[in-house]
Amino acid sequence: MAAFMEVLDTTIVNVALPHIAGALGSSYDDATWALTSYLVANGIVLTISGWLSRLFGRKRYFLICIIGFTAMSFMCGLSTSLPMLIIFRLAQGFFGGGLQPCQQSIILDIFPPSQRGAAFSLTAIATIVAPVLGPLLGGWLTDNFSWRWIFYVNVPFGIITTILVAILLEDPPWERSRRERIDVVGISLISIGLGCLEIMTDRGEDLDWFASPFIRLMAIMGVGCTVAAIIWLLKAKHPLLQLRVLKNRNFALGTLMIGVVGMVLYASAVIVPQFAQQVQGYTATLAGELLAPGGVAIILLIPVVGQLMKRGVPLHYIIAFGFFTMALSLFLAAQLYADVDFRFLVLCRIRQTAPLAFLFVPINMLAFSTLPRSLNADGSALFSMVRNYFGSQAISLSGALLTESRQVHQNDVSSYMYLPRSEVHNYLVHGQKLAEAHGFAPLRAQAWSMYHLYNIFQQQVAMLAYNEVFDILGLVALGMVPLCLIAAPPRKPKAAPGGAH
Structure with missing residues (x-):
């Protein structure tokens, strides 16, 4: 529940940004600081969360993070200005940054290696499905209630989580608070x-x-x-983070792999609803609904992946298959066209998210299979940081790439849009006649025809840009396949216990 809340808040704000900008009297670009501020604070704290866990004791630090995150969520909902919202989002990201590493190190300590696959499968539902459901929930709350409810929704779950953690969780001896420089x-x-x-x-x-x-x-x-x-x-x-965890070959490769998973997961969770809203004219709710079936596909496939691991299929084969199918799905998604319908976009999203079921749990198993228990906290902090930080960078870079690509394609396509060209001339004449047939005056009909052509031009340019971004993400995923094949020896995941201690 704690991890779900934290990951959810990395994407739930996306579809509500236009509403936040309007309500707080700011531009859309300025409103994006509500997203950036959270990601900046989150990325920083993820790195030092292992040290903070040792300083306060893991249970106490976990409770501090849950309570602080819940309180700051409530304050975000009460914000009356953009600077006020940004300050509380910074604080929310600061407390939220400790939730995922604490959760992961708790699982690593409580569950023996033979049971970690099942435990990480439950974790995957929170960590993978949350960014998928974020735009859906955010769009529904924004359209039906208010953008403030995307923050208020955390409060009851935060209270429940606090009570359950306080009652049920106990620290092992090596994770209790101790003097830390x-x-x-x-x-x-x-x-x-x-x-x-x-x-x-x-x-x-x-x-x-x-x-x-x-x-x-x-x-x-x-x-x-x-x-x-x-x-x-x-x-x-006495460093706050032991980088020697990266000397462990499996952990280093697993960390890089989960970073790429974060890039594709977060970037696609942003650009798909963005395309639906800005190019196809969908509402925030409808744009969010595009992502929901993908979350269902992950939940259904995770048990299948668990069975594959139990039957002894080598981890590196499962991971390679996941990256290959992810790359293929992204290349197929780079086929957007003018009349693309809701069903096509839903199928694209299902194909993009389904491979994550073959990646998240096996990569977790691979990364921590040979890491000493004493390094679990530092490893969890670095592992979670790389996934989230790569994801946040992918959100920013994919947005920048979309803008750059649109400008390039706009220049290219506009070279064919000169009026003497027969195709352009005939289209404008046909559009003008159509408008006049509907009662428009000649001058107004001519203006309408030009406006309609301009809208189609902008739509075509946007589709070319989105297709290019999907192709680039596909190449990134495909580039991981050879690395997967050399990452781990072909052994059963049950062989991991020997190295865990």
Whole structure:
């Protein structure tokens, strides 16, 4: 429940941004800070959550995060201005960042390796289905009630989760609070580095990328502080995050794989409803409904994947199959056309999300199969951070790529739109006659014909841009297939217990 709330809030805001902008008297671009601020804070805290868990004790830190996340959700709903909403979204992301790593390290400690597949399957329902259902729930609440309810909906679930965790959860001896040195340098470098990189990618397109002094400053600070943070964490005596977890081959490869899964999952969960709303003219609710069947497909397929692992199918074969089918589905989705209907978009979304069932649980099993128990907290923090941070970067970069691609295709297609061209001339004449037949005056009919042609032109350019983004995401997924085949030895996942301790 905790992870579901946190992941849900990474996408539930997407379809409500136009309503938030209108209600708070801001532009759409400014309203996107409500999304960016959450992702920035979330990415930073994910990295240091292992250290915070050791500092406070895992149960206590988990409860702090749940209570803080719930309270900040309520305050977001009460916001009366955009700056107020951004501040509370920052705080919400700060508390939310600790929920997923805590949940994952709890599962790793409580369940023996032979039962982790079943446990991670339940986790997958929360982590994969939440971003899929986010736009659906957000659209329905926004259209039928108010955008404020996309935040209020967290409150009852947060209260229930707090009570259940307080009653049922106990820390193992090695996860109770203990004296931890505060790594001020590490925290500062990670916070500045990841935060600046997220701001750079999110605002780069709006500010013309490196033509902007602000974006250049963010790039220099982001890259410089991130590199410095890596060097510091490798050399510090008491780092807040043990990067030596990446020396474990399976964990390093699994972390990279889950990062790519996050990229495709979050980017597609944003651009599909965006296409439906901005190009096809769907309502927020209808755009969200496109994603719901994909969530159902994942829930139905996860038990099938569990059976495959029980029957001894090698993990790296399952993961390779998942990435290959994901790439194929994205290439098929890059076939958008002018008269695309709701059914086509739903089928595209089902094909995109179904392969996630073959990825999430097997990748988790692979990554933690040989990681020592003492590194579970650091591994969970880094694993969750990479998935969410890659996902947030993919959201920003896919939006920027859509804008850039539209501009390129607009220039290309407009070269064929000159009036003396027979196809253009005949279309305008036909449109004008059609308008006049419906009672338009000649001048108004001519203007209507030009306007109609312009709308079709914009729709065609947009479809070319969306198709290009799907092709790029498909290539990224396809590039993981060879890596999967060399990632793990062909052994049953039950062989993992020996290395877990």
